[in-house]
Amino acid sequence: MLNSLKLELEKRKADGLLRQRRLLDSPQAEHIVANNQHFLSFCSNDYLGLANHPALIAAMQQAAGDSGVGSGASNLITGHHRHHDNLEKQLAKFVKLPAALLFSTGYMANIGVLGALMGRNDAIFADKLNHACLNDGAYFSLAEFHRFPHNDVAALETLLKASDAKHKMIAVDAVFSMDGDIAPLAEYLTLCEKYDAYLYVDDAHGFGVLGEHGEGSLNHCHLKSPRIIMMATLGKAAGVAGAFVAGEQVVIDYLIQTAKSYVYSTPAPPALSATLSESVSLIEQGDDLRAHLRMLIAYLKDNLHCKKWQLLPSETSVQPLVVGGNLEALALSEYLQTLGILVPAIRPPTVPVNTARLRISLSAAHTLEDVKALIDAIHRAESEL
Numbered sequence: 125m126l127n128s129l130k131l132e133l134e135k136r137k138a139d140g141l142l143r144q145r146r147l148l149d150s151p152q153a154e155h156i157v158a159n160n161q162h163f164l165s166f167c168s169n170d171y172l173g174l175a176n177h178p179a180l181i182a183a184m185q186q187a188a189g190d191s192g193v194g195s196g197a198s199n200l201i202t203g204h205h206r207h208h209d210n211l212e213k214q215l216a217k218f219v220k221l222p223a224a225l226l227f228s229t230g231y232m233a234n235i236g237v238l239g240a241l242m243g244r245n246d247a248i249f250a251d252k253l254n255h256a257c258l259n260d261g262a263y264f265s266l267a268e269f270h271r272f273p274h275n276d277v278a279a280l281e282t283l284l285k286a287s288d289a290k291h292k293m294i295a296v297d298a299v300f301s302m303d304g305d306i307a308p309l310a311e312y313l314t315l316c317e318k319y320d321a322y323l324y325v326d327d328a329h330g331f332g333v334l335g336e337h338g339e340g341s342l343n344h345c346h347l348k349s350p351r352i353i354m355m356a357t358l359g360k361a362a363g364v365a366g367a368f369v370a371g372e373q374v375v376i377d378y379l380i381q382t383a384k385s386y387v388y389s390t391p392a393p394p395a396l397s398a399t400l401s402e403s404v405s406l407i408e409q410g411d412d413l414r415a416h417l418r419m420l421i422a423y424l425k426d427n428l429h430c431k432k433w434q435l436l437p438s439e440t441s442v443q444p445l446v447v448g449g450n451l452e453a454l455a456l457s458e459y460l461q462t463l464g465i466l467v468p469a470i471r472p473p474t475v476p477v478n479t480a481r482l483r484i485s486l487s488a489a490h491t492l493e494d495v496k497a498l499i500d501a502i503h504r505a506e507s508e509l
């Protein structure tokens with residue numbers, strides 16, 4: 125086995141697919157120190173610049189003082205602290221759904237929810253570009269698994285029409301993590317009503333950013349229905365860590381009993397929940413941050429003009445510049461690094477073959493000057509490479 129691992133790693137390297145971790149010596153922010161070098165970074169999902177926010181640092185320090193650093197037991201024993209409970213109630217109220225449940229990560233939430241709600245006689249319908257953990261959740265559930273082409277409502281309807289599964293669930297990213305576009309959620313909900321299906325919305329990249337006050341994609345699309353179950357991560361725009369699922373009370377009650385990644389896992393420290401309560405308040409009051417972010421997005425779209433590379437049509441903070449080949453995408457990313465700018469090259473299997481890209485991630489913490497510097501650097505790269 126060890127020999128085949130070695131061969132596989134060598135093959136990845138030859139294909140330009142070997143990934144390397146950068147060693148960070150600063151907080152996650154727009155200016156970082158990675159591998160002992162200073163960079164202007166367009167890498168993080170910290171879309172509102174909260175990961176290093178003084179009010180959240182103070183909240184975590186205080187909460188560690190009053191609730192300790194560890195949860196110590198699973199949720200159904202003595203691990204469920206008042207800080208967790210307060211945050212669940214606050215989140216449910218914020219997204220205007222009857223109830224919410226915390227998970228330690230988004231990955232665990234998706235595996236737990238799909239695994240608990242769907243079973244052998246059921247069917248899950250998933251966008252081909254969904255995040256990997258929705259696929260793993262479907263695999264876990266043992267339900268039939270149908271994947272439809274990206275955002276293709278007609279193809280999805282054909283699959284739903286042909287299905288005789290007991291329970292049907294459409295599971296999609298609301299904002300696609302590597303494309304930045306928004307799923308046609310209203311059309312999906314119409315299909316749910318027509319074919320007696322449910323809609324599971326993974327709002328990892330919409331929560332905090334979209335919606336009237338950052339409530340997320342459902343609010344952005346004006347959707348409300350007992351057929352909807354939403355999940356959002358708390359390590360992206362919310363700046364901390366974790367995830368929550370929200371929906372009808374009966375769904376949450378059922379998940380508390382049956383979601384394995386909830387029941388058989390130690391919850392995140394209560395101090396994280398106390399910090400997140402503060403973070404959700406900042407999100408709610410963050411209209412100025414979101415207005416600034418929208419301005420930066422519009423500026424980038426209006427002013428980045430490439431002939432070789434294509435900026436995908438996205439209105440969100442995820443702005444992908446498709447380069448094509450793996451080595452070409454890496455070369456562009458490395459060139460920008462020589463100018464002190466860090467933008468990650470995203471390669472297969474995270475994205476389809478021949479669509480390797482730079483994933484430009486904008487944050488409210490960026491200034492207009494930061495975005496101008498990025499645009500200049502990419503224009504320079506296009507004439508130099």
Ligand SMILES: *Cc1c(COP(=O)(O)O)cnc(C)c1O
Pocket residue numbers: 228229230231232234255257297301326328329357358359366367
């Ligand atoms: C990041 C992400 C997840 C996983 O969330 P974590 O909290 O990082 O585990 C799930 N779904 C999508 C769409 C994501 O982008």
